[in-house]
Amino acid sequence: MAENVKVIVRCRPMNKREIDLNCQCVVSVKNCVVEAWDPHEGPCFPKQFTFDSTYDQDSTTEVIYNDICYPLVESVLEGYNATIFVYGQTGCGKSFTMEGVKDNIAQKGVISRAFEHIFEAISVTSGIKYLALVSYLEIYNEHIRDLLLTSEKLNGTPLTLKESPCEGVTG
Numbered sequence: 001m002a003e004n005v006k007v008i009v010r011c012r013p014m015n016k017r018e019i020d021l022n023c024q025c026v027v028s029v030k031n032c033v034v035e036a037w038d039p040h041e042g043p044c045f046p047k048q049f050t051f052d053s054t055y056d057q058d059s060t061t062e063v064i065y066n067d068i069c070y071p072l073v074e075s076v077l078e079g080y081n082a083t084i085f086v087y088g089q090t091g092c093g094k095s096f097t098m099e100g101v102k103d104n105i106a107q108k109g110v111i112s113r114a115f116e117h118i119f120e121a122i123s124v125t126s127g128i129k130y131l132a133l134v135s136y137l138e139i140y141n142e143h144i145r146d147l148l149l150t151s152e153k154l155n156g157t158p159l160t161l162k163e164s165p166c167e168g169v170t171g
């Protein structure tokens with residue numbers, strides 16, 4: 001990979017509530033630039049923000065995975081570390097991108113795609129022993145939750161984020 005960190009933007013379509021409220025779309029996504037404007041001024045004087053890649057309202061998780069995540073997972077299979085980190089305000093589409101939509105192949109999430117990708121690669125490789133470890137953490141309102149723990153085990157205690165040589169990153 002040429003760069004260590006890539007920042008991409010995915011813009012979601014307006015939801016039913018926004019359409020019902022007659023909200024205006026005040027962003028446009030073209031090439032690597034997102035333009036956003038004041039709804040009172042219109043799109044003539046937008047603010048421009050440049051990213052490594054941008055994906056508009058019609059983009060699919062399939063395309064984003066192939067462009068962005070596929071090369072990262074390939075590098076993980078070669079032994080490098082990689083992180084796919086989604087960030088944004090509530091309702092912007094983080095879960096939609098990572099977990100995806102059941103029964104919609106084009107919108108299947110990044111997590112399932114990465115798992116399929118890794119286990120497919122392992123299944124067609126001979127002579128190499130792989131160890132796959134998984135942790136599933138959520139940071140929400142400054143609190144960390146281990147999404148693989150059952151609710152009884154959580155016991156209401158907030159988790160801390162730790163890294164140890166044996167366990168890797170754990171909550």
Ligand SMILES: Nc1ncnc2c1ncn2[C@@H]1O[C@H](COP(=O)(O)OP(=O)(O)OP(=O)(O)O)[C@@H](O)[C@H]1O
Nearest residue numbers: 011012013015088089090091092093094095096097
């Ligand atoms: N690209 C998209 N295309 C169509 N619908 C989308 C898209 N992104 C998000 N949505 C829809 O918008 C709603 C909010 O998305 P989502 O739950 O993924 O947001 P979130 O960022 O995970 O929110 P929160 O931080 O509150 O958990 C959902 O109903 C989801 O299906």
